[in-house]
Amino acid sequence: LLLCGGGVAAVTWLVTGGLSVNTVGKVAFDRPLKVPPLAPSVVDADGRRVFDLTAQPGDSDLGHGAGTRTWGYNGAYLGPTLRAQRGERVAVNVHNRLNEPTTVHWHGMHLPAKVDGGPHHPIPPGGDYQAAWTVDQPAATLWYHPHPGERTERQVYRGLAGLFLIDETEDKTGLPHDYGVDDIPVVVQDKGFSGGQLSMDDRFLSDLGVLGDEILVNGTPGPYLDVRTGLVRLRLLNASTARVYDFTMSDGRPFAMIASDGGLLAAPYTTRRVRLSVGERAEIVVAMRPGERVELRSARTGLGVVHGGKDAFDVLQLRAAGELREGALPARLATLTKLDPQRAAQRRTFTFQGRGINGDQMDMRRVDAVVVKDTVEIWNVANGHDTPHSFHIHDVQFQVLTVDGNAPPPELSGWKDTLFLEPRRRYAVIAEFADYADPTTAYMFHCHVLRHEDEGMMGQFVVVEPGDTPRLSHN
Numbered sequence: 001l002l003l004c005g006g007g008v009a010a011v012t013w014l015v016t017g018g019l020s021v022n023t024v025g026k027v028a029f030d031r032p033l034k035v036p037p038l039a040p041s042v043v044d045a046d047g048r049r050v051f052d053l054t055a056q057p058g059d060s061d062l063g064h065g066a067g068t069r070t071w072g073y074n075g076a077y078l079g080p081t082l083r084a085q086r087g088e089r090v091a092v093n094v095h096n097r098l099n100e101p102t103t104v105h106w107h108g109m110h111l112p113a114k115v116d117g118g119p120h121h122p123i124p125p126g127g128d129y130q131a132a133w134t135v136d137q138p139a140a141t142l143w144y145h146p147h148p149g150e151r152t153e154r155q156v157y158r159g160l161a162g163l164f165l166i167d168e169t170e171d172k173t174g175l176p177h178d179y180g181v182d183d184i185p186v187v188v189q190d191k192g193f194s195g196g197q198l199s200m201d202d203r204f205l206s207d208l209g210v211l212g213d214e215i216l217v218n219g220t221p222g223p224y225l226d227v228r229t230g231l232v233r234l235r236l237l238n239a240s241t242a243r244v245y246d247f248t249m250s251d252g253r254p255f256a257m258i259a260s261d262g263g264l265l266a267a268p269y270t271t272r273r274v275r276l277s278v279g280e281r282a283e284i285v286v287a288m289r290p291g292e293r294v295e296l297r298s299a300r301t302g303l304g305v306v307h308g309g310k311d312a313f314d315v316l317q318l319r320a321a322g323e324l325r326e327g328a329l330p331a332r333l334a335t336l337t338k339l340d341p342q343r344a345a346q347r348r349t350f351t352f353q354g355r356g357i358n359g360d361q362m363d364m365r366r367v368d369a370v371v372v373k374d375t376v377e378i379w380n381v382a383n384g385h386d387t388p389h390s391f392h393i394h395d396v397q398f399q400v401l402t403v404d405g406n407a408p409p410p411e412l413s414g415w416k417d418t419l420f421l422e423p424r425r426r427y428a429v430i431a432e433f434a435d436y437a438d439p440t441t442a443y444m445f446h447c448h449v450l451r452h453e454d455e456g457m458m459g460q461f462v463v464v465e466p467g468d469t470p471r472l473s474h475n
C-alpha cells in the first residue's frame with residue numbers, strides 16, 4: 001500500500017528549514033473542542049438559500065492569551081459551516097471588511113467559473129460580492145477559503161477558512177449525522193507563535209512555506225471532545241498552509257474511512273492511518289467504548305523526511321461517556337460510477353517541478369488547457385523532483401486511475417479534488433468537465449501548498465462549447 005511507505009523509503013525529501021517537532025504526550029487536552037456554528041440562511045423569494053459571509057479581523061485565544069490578532073468569517077477565526085442539499089440553489093453574499101483584497105473559493109464545488117472565486121475577481125476592501133449556483137453533486141465535505149493572487153497563504157494562515165457540507169436530499173446511509181454531536185468537523189491547522197501573535201517568521205519557514213509547531217482543531221488548542229455515541233464521525237480537513245498529516249489513533253485502533261474529498265466511498269474502508277496533504281478531506285468513523293479516552297494523532301509519517309521527518313502531533317482527545325448510544329456502520333455507502341478511460345477525449349501531462357507546472361508559472365493571460373464541455377479527460381500529473389506537492393483542480397471531482405502505473409490504494413478509490421504528489425511519483429486522474437462552459441473565465445489547477453500556489457505553481461483551464469475558443473474577459 002502507498003501508505004506504508006516501503007516503496008518510498010529510498011526517496012530523500014528535501015525540505016529545508018522545517019521544524020522537527022513532537023507534541024505527542026505533551027498536549028494537555030484541557031479545552032472543549034469548538035464546533036463551528038452552522039451558518040444561518042434564509043430562503044429568498046426566488047427559492048434560493050442565501051448565506052452571508054463577512055471576512056473580518058478580530059482577536060482570538062489560540063492558546064497564547066486572548067489578544068492574538070486573527071481573521072475570520074462572521075467571527076474572529078475560521079468561519080461558520082455552510083450546509084446545503086443536493087439540488088438546492090444557493091447564494092452567498094460575501095463582504096470584505098479586511099484592509100486588503102480577498103476572494104472566496106468554494107473548494108471541491110462544481111460550479112460556473114464566474115463564481116469560482118479565483119484570483120481574477122478580487123473583492124476590494126469594503127467591497128461586496130455575490131456567488132450563486134445550483135448545488136449538484138454527491139454529499140460531501142467541501143470547504144471555502146480565500147484565493148486572491150499571491151496572498152492565499154497569509155490569508156488562510158490568519159484564519160480564513162470554513163466548511164461547506166453537502167447533503168443528499170435523503171440520507172439513506174444510516175451514518176452518524178447529528179452535527180456537533182456524532183458528526184464532528186475537525187479542521188486541522190498548524191501554527192507558529194511569536195510574542196502571542198501568529199508568526200510567519202524564519203523560524204517557521206521552509207521550502208513549503210510556514211510549518212507551525214502547534215496544532216489547532218477548529219481553532220481550539222489542546223482540544224477534547226465529549227462523545228456520547230458508540231460511533232463518532234470525524235470530518236477531517238487539512239486546512240493548513242503546507243503540512244501533511246498522517247492521522248492515526250493513539251492506541252493504534254483501526255477505524256473506518258467512509259469518504260474522500262468529493263463524497264462517500266463505495267464501502268467503508270478499515271484502516272489505521274489516513275494521510276492528508278493540504279486541502280484534502282477524509283471522513284472517518286471511530287468506534288468508542290464506554291468511559292475510555294483515546295487521541296487522534298498525526299503520526300510520524302512512514303514517508304521519510306517530510307518536513308523534518310520527526311513531526312508527530314497530538315490532535316484531538318475523544319472522551320467517551322459512561323454510556324454510549326449504539327450505532328452500526330453500513331456495509332455499503334454509495335454507488336461510485338467509474339469514469340471509463342476509453343471515453344477520454346484528451347490526455348494531458350502536467351509535471352510539477354521547481355515552482356512551475358510544465359516549466360510555466362501562473363499567468364492570468366495564458367490559457368494552459370482548453371477543455372470541451374461535457375468531455376472526459378485524463379491528466380497525467382507527475383512530481384518531477386524531491387519536494388512534495390498537493391495537486392488540486394477546480395470545478396471537478398476526479399478519480400485516480402493509477403499511481404506509478406499501479407491501481408490506486410483504497411483511500412484514493414473515491415472522488416477526489418486534491419491529491420498528494422509524493423516526490424518523483426506519477427499519477428493519472430480522470431475527470432468529466434460537465435455542465436458549465438464559459439470562454440471568458442478560467443478555472444485554476446495548482447499546487448495547494450499555499451506558498452507554492454502564491455509563488456506561481458498554478459495554471460488555468462477554460463471550458464468551452466465544442467468549436468469555441470477562449471477569450472478571457474479580465475485581460
Ligand code: C2O
Pocket residue numbers: 105107145147279392394444446448
Ligand atoms: Cu482550495 Cu484553488 O483552492
Ligand code: CU
Pocket residue numbers: 388389390447448449452453457
Ligand atoms: Cu507545491
